[in-house]
Amino acid sequence: MYQYTEVDQKLVDERVEQYRDQTRRFLAGELPDEEFRALRLMNGLYIQRQAPMLRVAIPYGLMSSRQLRQLAHIARTYDKGYGHFTTRTNIQYNWPTLESVPDILAELAKVQMHAIQTSGNCIRNTTTDPYAGVNANEIEDPRPYCEIIRQWSTLHPEFAYLPRKFKIAVTGGPEDRAASQVHDIGLHIVKNDAGEVGFEVLVGGGLGRTPVIGKVVNPFLAKEDLLSYLDAILRVYNLNGRRDNKYKARIKILVNALGVDKFRELVDTEWAYTRDELRLPAGEIERAKGHFTPFDYQADAVNNDLQDKLATDADFRTWYEANTVAHKVPGYSVAVVSLKPYLQPAGDITDIQMDAVAELADQFSGGEIRSTHDQNLVLADVKEGDLYALWQALAAQNLARPNVGKLTDMIVCPGFDYCSLANARTLNIADQINEKFEQVDYLHDIGDISLNMSGCINACGHHHVGNIGILGVDKKGEDWYQLTLGGSSGADASLGKVLGKAVAADDVANTLDKLLTKYIEVREGEESFLETVRRTGLDPFKEAVYAPAH
Amino acid sequence: MPLLINQQLIENDPWQLLTDDEQALPSDGAVILPLARFEQARADGSILQLAPLVSGDDDINALLEQADALALVAIEIPAFTDGRGFSFARILRRAGFKGQIRAIGDVTRDRLAFLTRCGFDAFQIADDRYSDDILSALAEISVNYQGSADEPRPIYNR
Numbered sequence A: 001m002y003q004y005t006e007v008d009q010k011l012v013d014e015r016v017e018q019y020r021d022q023t024r025r026f027l028a029g030e031l032p033d034e035e036f037r038a039l040r041l042m043n044g045l046y047i048q049r050q051a052p053m054l055r056v057a058i059p060y061g062l063m064s065s066r067q068l069r070q071l072a073h074i075a076r077t078y079d080k081g082y083g084h085f086t087t088r089t090n091i092q093y094n095w096p097t098l099e100s101v102p103d104i105l106a107e108l109a110k111v112q113m114h115a116i117q118t119s120g121n122c123i124r125n126t127t128t129d130p131y132a133g134v135n136a137n138e139i140e141d142p143r144p145y146c147e148i149i150r151q152w153s154t155l156h157p158e159f160a161y162l163p164r165k166f167k168i169a170v171t172g173g174p175e176d177r178a179a180s181q182v183h184d185i186g187l188h189i190v191k192n193d194a195g196e197v198g199f200e201v202l203v204g205g206g207l208g209r210t211p212v213i214g215k216v217v218n219p220f221l222a223k224e225d226l227l228s229y230l231d232a233i234l235r236v237y238n239l240n241g242r243r244d245n246k247y248k249a250r251i252k253i254l255v256n257a258l259g260v261d262k263f264r265e266l267v268d269t270e271w272a273y274t275r276d277e278l279r280l281p282a283g284e285i286e287r288a289k290g291h292f293t294p295f296d297y298q299a300d301a302v303n304n305d306l307q308d309k310l311a312t313d314a315d316f317r318t319w320y321e322a323n324t325v326a327h328k329v330p331g332y333s334v335a336v337v338s339l340k341p342y343l344q345p346a347g348d349i350t351d352i353q354m355d356a357v358a359e360l361a362d363q364f365s366g367g368e369i370r371s372t373h374d375q376n377l378v379l380a381d382v383k384e385g386d387l388y389a390l391w392q393a394l395a396a397q398n399l400a401r402p403n404v405g406k407l408t409d410m411i412v413c414p415g416f417d418y419c420s421l422a423n424a425r426t427l428n429i430a431d432q433i434n435e436k437f438e439q440v441d442y443l444h445d446i447g448d449i450s451l452n453m454s455g456c457i458n459a460c461g462h463h464h465v466g467n468i469g470i471l472g473v474d475k476k477g478e479d480w481y482q483l484t485l486g487g488s489s490g491a492d493a494s495l496g497k498v499l500g501k502a503v504a505a506d507d508v509a510n511t512l513d514k515l516l517t518k519y520i521e522v523r524e525g526e527e528s529f530l531e532t533v534r535r536t537g538l539d540p541f542k543e544a545v546y547a548p549a550h
Numbered sequence B: 001m002p003l004l005i006n007q008q009l010i011e012n013d014p015w016q017l018l019t020d021d022e023q024a025l026p027s028d029g030a031v032i033l034p035l036a037r038f039e040q041a042r043a044d045g046s047i048l049q050l051a052p053l054v055s056g057d058d059d060i061n062a063l064l065e066q067a068d069a070l071a072l073v074a075i076e077i078p079a080f081t082d083g084r085g086f087s088f089a090r091i092l093r094r095a096g097f098k099g100q101i102r103a104i105g106d107v108t109r110d111r112l113a114f115l116t117r118c119g120f121d122a123f124q125i126a127d128d129r130y131s132d133d134i135l136s137a138l139a140e141i142s143v144n145y146q147g148s149a150d151e152p153r154p155i156y157n158r
């Protein structure tokens, strides 16, 4: 993985001291609230319902065991012993004090980490595929480009006060596990007819109040032009994005208002100026790539007793089928660590669990860990012969629930319990769903499905792109839940359609039960839930939920 | 109001800022006028030394053709959160503008480094936000990945 140069290290060290001084000036009354707010946000610090919340960047979701141990140490020392992985592959701490944040940032800098631009109206952490570098369908590993973007966007002097936040996601091939089409910019590594590798560039995707799927602004961008093109998009946005209404300030609104063709014209005009200046030399791309070389895979890893173990231990088999993914190298496997245990908030992890995962990464997966858009962790390079031992160790830490990609692998925002913008609670509904579906006998029959839930229209839980989406709404002081069906954040991205009127809080799991029973009734062959909804439309499901009982 | 030019506190600034369109032009001297009035005064053949005050909704490109003839462009920062000024300065410098780029409005310490890197070299700062150590803000971060006004090349092309 990427190792800081002296220059990179100096930047984060200086940034810590800069923020320490800003905090000092704020506490001394020298810095107005509003200005400190902007500065602290650009260092990851929100002020929330309960306490401040600190969001730490995990660039493109990749960390070393040493870094994860440091995150555990921070959870233990400055928080209440846990952290929370987010859909943008970062980690959040919910209980640090404002005064302690400079010290936390200093602890992060010691292990080449930071919280720079994890919030605020600037370019945020770039995200990517958690299976980057290990999945067979990839055209190229996207992470070197993510690192190049990280450096370019870090403390960019021109783009620190954008109309609104700006998020970029990169995928390395035809599959999309980074929700790239609902990002401000989605970059897809593609091969053109001449066999050259470059990027398809999407712009203007996003969720929130106005959910939009990104539009292609450039079907093929040469690698060397990556930064000049991003720079041009950002400048056009910085100058033309709306600043009068924060709900209309994202780039998606600008792209929709201008139309993508006009937007492209503006970008091309701008691009002509900086194309030479920002051209990426081949050597720089190679330097970045040199940090992401494949592991030293062992050919004899194919000789293992995995099949015996699968045949003799049904629980292991269940976990293996749900929580591991094919690796491009024979004899290896990608293991997903489920952060969706029974009746625990999605994405939460304790300091002890973090230490344990770090240990397992050292033991079984080259000392690296990835965080995913679905709020799980990944050990990407496990020998098949080690899977059984890994599973046992994960199970001992309550990290082996066999539910990856299943109904209970929900994306859930914190909702009313933690968030001051929430309209409704979400964590209790997640519990309700867990309770209902832990026992039902048809659960294994449902197969892969995504359930995403947000506590308000800001859509942090990505409900629009869940196969089933749940949105908390407030009706006369009561929590109600609106359901959408047919969303997807994958390569076939789509926005879900509203099922009908919202359901009461205690009726959510029952409603899901009706939907899933209907699915099993009407599906054809091996059809997934999403495929069925796309084929039949919403009508059968509406009837199942709203028709008066006969 | 303290004025910093090239990191020096300047006492005798010749430029007079006239933002009120009702206020009559002086008979001589150097005046900064909002862009529309600036253009009008030029068209009228004013003998004053003139500089435009550009605000966020103006089109900076309109100025580029005549940039060589200008000694100063003032850019209004209506609120510190409004980042359009950063791009304005960058576009002016990119077009080869060598004169002064002055930030006027909500200009405070914690933006000075980025403003400078984008090409501003003059800052008008409110009295209550000025302190003698304000320029230490420029030294806080010494590492620049991106190009900037004094070093257009990004780190990987240096």
Ligand code: HEM
Binding pocket: A048, A085, A086, A087, A088, A092, A164, A165, A182, A183, A205, A206, A207, A208, A209, A250, A412, A413, A414, A418, A419, A420, A421, A458, A459, A460, A461
């Ligand atoms: C707890 C306090 C939180 C607050 C106050 C909050 C607030 C917001 C707001 C206001 C937006 C909408 C911004 C916009 O569309 O311009 C937003 C978007 C978002 N939030 Fe949060 N959030 C919180 C927690 C989280 C958590 C825990 C996650 C991760 C699980 C998260 C992930 C996201 C994502 C991914 C978006 C982007 C959606 C999009 O593309 O528009 N947020 N958040």
Ligand code: SF4
Binding pocket: A413, A414, A415, A416, A419, A420, A421, A422, A423, A454, A455, A456, A457, A458, A459, A460, A461
């Ligand atoms: S979706 Fe709404 S309730 Fe949930 S975290 Fe975001 S802002 Fe808060």
